[in-house]
Amino acid sequence: MEEEKEVKLHGMxxxxxxxxxxxxxxxxxxxxxxxxxxxSNKSQLxxxxxxxxxxxxxxxHNGNPIAESSVILEYIDETWKIAPRLLPDDPCQRAQVxxxxxxxxxxxxxxxxxxxxxxxxxxxxxxxxxxQQMDVFExxxxxxxxxxxxxxxxxxxxxxxxxxxxxFSPYKIQEEIAGVKILDPKRHPIIYSWVTNMNQVPVMKExxxxxxxxxxxxxxxxxxxxxxxx
Amino acid sequence: xxxxxxxxxxxxxxxxxxxxxALxxxxxxxxxxxxxxFKNKSPLxxxxxxxxxxxxxxxHxxxPIAESLVILEYIEETWKAxxILPEDPYEKAxxxxxxxxxxxxxxxxxxxxxxxxxxxxxxxxxxxxxxxxTLESALKGKRFFGGETVGLVDIAxxxxxxxxxxxxxxxxxxxxxxxxxxxxxxxTDEFGSCSVVKESLPPRDKLLAFFKARVAEAMDAQTNxxx
Numbered sequence: 001m002e003e004e005k006e007v008k009l010h011g012m013x014x015x016x017x018x019x020x021x022x023x024x025x026x027x028x029x030x031x032x033x034x035x036x037x038x039x040s041n042k043s044q045l046x047x048x049x050x051x052x053x054x055x056x057x058x059x060x061h062n063g064n065p066i067a068e069s070s071v072i073l074e075y076i077d078e079t080w081k082i083a084p085r086l087l088p089d090d091p092c093q094r095a096q097v098x099x100x101x102x103x104x105x106x107x108x109x110x111x112x113x114x115x116x117x118x119x120x121x122x123x124x125x126x127x128x129x130x131x132q133q134m135d136v137f138e139x140x141x142x143x144x145x146x147x148x149x150x151x152x153x154x155x156x157x158x159x160x161x162x163x164x165x166x167x168f169s170p171y172k173i174q175e176e177i178a179g180v181k182i183l184d185p186k187r188h189p190i191i192y193s194w195v196t197n198m199n200q201v202p203v204m205k206e207x208x209x210x211x212x213x214x215x216x217x218x219x220x221x222x223x224x225x226x227x228x229x230x
Numbered sequence: 231x232x233x234x235x236x237x238x239x240x241x242x243x244x245x246x247x248x249x250x251x252a253l254x255x256x257x258x259x260x261x262x263x264x265x266x267x268f269k270n271k272s273p274l275x276x277x278x279x280x281x282x283x284x285x286x287x288x289x290h291x292x293x294p295i296a297e298s299l300v301i302l303e304y305i306e307e308t309w310k311a312x313x314i315l316p317e318d319p320y321e322k323a324x325x326x327x328x329x330x331x332x333x334x335x336x337x338x339x340x341x342x343x344x345x346x347x348x349x350x351x352x353x354x355x356x357x358x359x360x361x362x363x364t365l366e367s368a369l370k371g372k373r374f375f376g377g378e379t380v381g382l383v384d385i386a387x388x389x390x391x392x393x394x395x396x397x398x399x400x401x402x403x404x405x406x407x408x409x410x411x412x413x414x415x416x417x418t419d420e421f422g423s424c425s426v427v428k429e430s431l432p433p434r435d436k437l438l439a440f441f442k443a444r445v446a447e448a449m450d451a452q453t454n455x456x457x
Binding site (some may be wrong): 071 | 281290295297301304323324327
């Protein structure tokens with residue numbers, strides 16, 4: 001029956017975690033119903049589907065809920081084995097992708113969060129740490145992309161493309177809010193070209209959140225964080 | 231032709247023990263290399279894990295893999311005996327969800343609760359107990375998280391089954407008790423009594439002494455700080 005094959009996604013417009021899942025669904029051409037959650041007033045359904053974390057994204061497939069974007073992405077790749085494959089087939093290459101996925105999330109994505117929510121000396125320290133990890137990443141990605149990062153299309157998006165994009169796509173807004181330079185094309189040309197190429201991919205363009213709205217939200221997040229730390 | 235499998239680890243690390251347990255469960259022969267992680271990491275380790283410079287590292291036919299959970303998934307995909315993940319994608323997703331929970335939420339909360347200073351202790355203990363309660367709900371009366379056999383969640387939660395008890399003994403703090411968490415407590419006994427698990431645990435007395443020394447260090451530091 002049609003209802004049994006349904007895919008639903010509980011999300012929030014500004015969440016980069018939700019975006020990761022949407023990119024994967026759209027790139028694979030999987031139809032889904034999107035449900036916007038008001039995180040200050042979470043729906044009963046969300047609380048039932050994700051009682052442990054009470055967060056978005058939650059993917060519901062045939063009535064079965066899955067939480068945590070990294071878990072959802074692997075599930076999507078294993079359930080819809082159509083292009084683009086988010087992970088390679090070879091176990092050794094899969095391990096490399098998973099290793100870098102963990103690195104991007106912990107050393108880059110979360111570091112940017114710390115930069116946005118800090119100021120003064122703390123922010124300077126956080127920024128230096130991020131830039132050093134970006135140096136490591138830049139160096140190692142030369143091996144992954146010996147010919148550069150052009151040529152990414154809807155049909156060839158992989159997990160690392162999604163994660164790099166989730167981390168750095170809104171870099172201009174991040175830099176404006178935080179008041180520091182994050183993505184310098186001279187220091188990190190591979191990351192920079194990767195991000196700018198990803199920003200041109202059709203499925204990414206469809207999912208860019210409204211600029212002013214995102215700016216205002218991140219500004220609010222920063223102000224809140226700085227208030228509570230004094 | 232024999233496959234070359236090596237594990238770079240540290241005797242008291244639950245992370246390298248996870249890798250050893252998975253290999254033993256699957257009957258994979260491997261060479262173990264002990265790293266002196268505090269004082270003198272080997273050039274080989276730094277070559278095989280230049281990004282994090284940490285153990286564990288699995289070396290398979292010359293190719294290195296780092297990060298214990300990444301290694302566990304690789305082991306599962308490479309050696310098919312005694313699977314630690316279900317075949318069904320949804321069941322697999324549930325296992326990965328709980329593995330992540332045990333690793334990213336439970337472990338740090340328990341570690342923090344074990345070692346936090348007096349003034350932060352109550353809050354840290356509350357958070358740790360919340361984590362244990364939530365993790366316990368994933369057991370659902372089963373013998374192991376993996377059902378009848380040890381699975382990925384059991385392996386990832388190895389810290390709770392063994393290291394935690396010794397930390398409790400060393401610090402005098404009880405986080406995981408039979409009264410508060412009967413199912414989880416029972417699981418620690420089930421898990422700990424598997425022969426394969428027993429073979430891949432650090433020596434009890436040595437680990438207890440290690441934690442007691444840390445407790446003494448922490449107390450010294452506190453006394454000196456308040457002078």
